[in-house]
Amino acid sequence: MKWCAKAPGKVILVGEHFVVHGAYALVAAIDRGVTATAEPSDELVIESESLGLTARLPDAPEQLRPLAAVVERLRAGESGVRIRVASSLPPGSGLGSSAASAVATAAVTAAAWGRVLSREELVEVAMVAERMVHGRPSGIDVAIATYGGVLLFRPGEKPRPISLQGPVELVVGFSGVGRRTGEMIRRFAERAARNPARFRALVAAASNLSLRAAEQLRDGDLEGLGALFNFFHLALGWFGVSSDRLDAMVEAALDAGALGAKLTGAGGGGCVVALPAPGKGEAVRAALERWGPTFLVRLPVRGVEVWRED
Numbered sequence: 001m002k003w004c005a006k007a008p009g010k011v012i013l014v015g016e017h018f019v020v021h022g023a024y025a026l027v028a029a030i031d032r033g034v035t036a037t038a039e040p041s042d043e044l045v046i047e048s049e050s051l052g053l054t055a056r057l058p059d060a061p062e063q064l065r066p067l068a069a070v071v072e073r074l075r076a077g078e079s080g081v082r083i084r085v086a087s088s089l090p091p092g093s094g095l096g097s098s099a100a101s102a103v104a105t106a107a108v109t110a111a112a113w114g115r116v117l118s119r120e121e122l123v124e125v126a127m128v129a130e131r132m133v134h135g136r137p138s139g140i141d142v143a144i145a146t147y148g149g150v151l152l153f154r155p156g157e158k159p160r161p162i163s164l165q166g167p168v169e170l171v172v173g174f175s176g177v178g179r180r181t182g183e184m185i186r187r188f189a190e191r192a193a194r195n196p197a198r199f200r201a202l203v204a205a206a207s208n209l210s211l212r213a214a215e216q217l218r219d220g221d222l223e224g225l226g227a228l229f230n231f232f233h234l235a236l237g238w239f240g241v242s243s244d245r246l247d248a249m250v251e252a253a254l255d256a257g258a259l260g261a262k263l264t265g266a267g268g269g270g271c272v273v274a275l276p277a278p279g280k281g282e283a284v285r286a287a288l289e290r291w292g293p294t295f296l297v298r299l300p301v302r303g304v305e306v307w308r309e310d
């Protein structure tokens with residue numbers, strides 16, 4: 001008997017970084033993510049296929065400590081289990097792989113131990129890992145890996161699902177440069193600390209624009225949403241979290257027919273997300289290909305799912 005769980009990765013549509021400081025952000029689940037399986041075993045083992053690492057609890061190599069903490073948090077004297085985790089997200093791409101791994105691991109371990117966790121409980125358990133990975137995360141990545149779809153998210157509030165009129169196509173392009181979320185969060189906060197009054201005003205503005213972006217997505221106003229993508233890319237650049245490469249990718253996506261394009265997630269490296277004009281998805285995808293793996297995403301995508309294979 002084997003338990004399986006699949007949790008999606010994510011792209012932040014607008015509001016990354018500002019969300020850490022209390023603003024709303026808009027985030028979407030993507031159809032690439034993390035699968036975890038759990039089978040009965042004499043030992044308590046976590047194997048990460050993507051990292052090529054194994055942990056025999058309570059011992060764990062540093063990179064597996066966050067997932068080990070998730071399993072320990074759920075443990076209440078249960079028998080051993082062998083957990084295998086595999087990701088279909090490019091490593092270091094900033095597409096929510098650590099959060100999806102934590103959510104899939106929590107869901108599959110709980111199921112293997114005969115426990116039913118609510119979505120709120122899953123978020124709480126997975127956040128144990130996310131805090132170890134990123135220091136001061138807003139919780140947006142864990143929320144979207146759990147609930148899926150498109151969420152309007154603000155720390156401390158229940159995430160609000162945004163329903164779409166029909167499928168929405170996005171292009172995601174990896175810059176080929178790994179990002180470091182913790183370092184980028186610090187860089188953004190440093191710039192903010194130098195201009196505190198202007199920063200507070202900008203956080204309020206970003207929050208309003210995220211609310212507007214959610215309305216635009218719900219109403220199918222893709223041109224309006226694209227314009228906000230472009231604006232957010234510039235604002236993030238001012239905070240020092242863009243790069244020449246990300247700027248060049250945004251330029252190429254717009255030139256190939258995107259209504260909007262921006263860095264997504266922490267920045268520094270990682271990915272660009274573009275909103276293609278109708279019929280331009282493939283052209284935008286091709287324009288971004290020279291930097292790294294590039295793919296089309298159709299929203300909405302479901303949140304974490306758990307099932308049993310006999």
Ligand code: MEV
Pocket residue numbers: 012015016017018019020094134136137138139140141181185265266
């Ligand atoms: C990372 O995916 C998004 C950031 O806003 C950090 C966070 O919200 O935890 C940069």
